[in-house]
Amino acid sequence: MISMTGVHAGYGGGDVLRGLDLEVAPGAVTCIVGPNGAGKSTVLRTISGQLAPRLGEIRFGDRDVAGRHPAELIKAGIVQVPQSNGLFPAMTVAENVLLGGYLRRREKDYLRRRFAQLAERFPIIGERGGEPAGNLSGGQRRTVEFARALMLEPRMVLLDEPSLGLDPRSLGLVEQAVDGMRESGVTVLLVEQNVRFGLGIADHGVVMESGGVLKADSAQAILDDPEMGVLFLGGAP
Numbered sequence: 433m434i435s436m437t438g439v440h441a442g443y444g445g446g447d448v449l450r451g452l453d454l455e456v457a458p459g460a461v462t463c464i465v466g467p468n469g470a471g472k473s474t475v476l477r478t479i480s481g482q483l484a485p486r487l488g489e490i491r492f493g494d495r496d497v498a499g500r501h502p503a504e505l506i507k508a509g510i511v512q513v514p515q516s517n518g519l520f521p522a523m524t525v526a527e528n529v530l531l532g533g534y535l536r537r538r539e540k541d542y543l544r545r546r547f548a549q550l551a552e553r554f555p556i557i558g559e560r561g562g563e564p565a566g567n568l569s570g571g572q573r574r575t576v577e578f579a580r581a582l583m584l585e586p587r588m589v590l591l592d593e594p595s596l597g598l599d600p601r602s603l604g605l606v607e608q609a610v611d612g613m614r615e616s617g618v619t620v621l622l623v624e625q626n627v628r629f630g631l632g633i634a635d636h637g638v639v640m641e642s643g644g645v646l647k648a649d650s651a652q653a654i655l656d657d658p659e660m661g662v663l664f665l666g667g668a669p
């Protein structure tokens with residue numbers, strides 16, 4: 433689905449990604465873990481076009497999408513859910529969800545139909561659609577962020593630390609949403625500090641270190657690997 437080859441990218445003060453090679457399997461959930469500063473979020477930003485790689489190739493299907501504008505990548509079917517606080521709190525829940533359809537804003541019938549589908553899948557959107565998004569709990573807000581990302585029926589969703597700041601019950605909502613994406617054939621690539629949670633909801637795992645991929649395997653194999661424990665996963669998983 434996505435394959436990155438020899439990718440170098442950074443923010444001006446030297447490369448954060450240094451010749452990164454990564455394959456993301458289609459229709460599955462892949463979780464990237466690794467120490468702070470390894471470049472996990474930078475991988476997502478590079479795929480979604482927020483950061484142009486200095487070198488290397490990023491293939492999405494049969495296209496090279498490296499360095500494309502984020503709007504073009506959304507049209508191609510890649511959407512990123514930012515780390516947190518991605519909603520406009522004074523706007524209603526429904527308005528926030530509909531923002532995800534901005535690129536097709538003139539197609540009112542399509543947007544209405546798609547919104548109705550998402551309201552069926554995430555009941556909070558129908559139930560609280562007219563309320564300011566700022567009224568919702570953390571887990572509910574995350575659900576609205578997911579629904580917004582799904583408005584244009586993406587083929588690939590990038591999630592940057594979806595568990596951040598959530599209580600255990602809300603983590604269940606994130607897991608359900610990710611399971612739903614997998615069931616509908618969406619490819620999911622997520623970054624998680626909460627290693628057990630992230631690898632627990634994923635099919636494949638990737639361990640990053642110093643701007644490269646140290647190990648890629650099934651999520652379970654990475655969870656079970658004693659070497660991964662203390663050094664990269666912040667304690668035995």
Ligand SMILES: Nc1ncnc2c1ncn2[C@@H]1O[C@H](COP(=O)(O)OP(=O)(O)OP(=O)(O)O)[C@@H](O)[C@H]1O
Binds near residue numbers: 443448469471473475
């Ligand atoms: N906007 C930015 N401008 C300058 N440097 C940045 C920027 N964003 C990240 N960096 C630097 O790039 C490096 C990698 O950051 P990145 O966010 O990709 O790491 P990460 O693996 O996701 O870790 P973390 O969990 O700490 O975010 C870090 O040294 C960070 O300070």
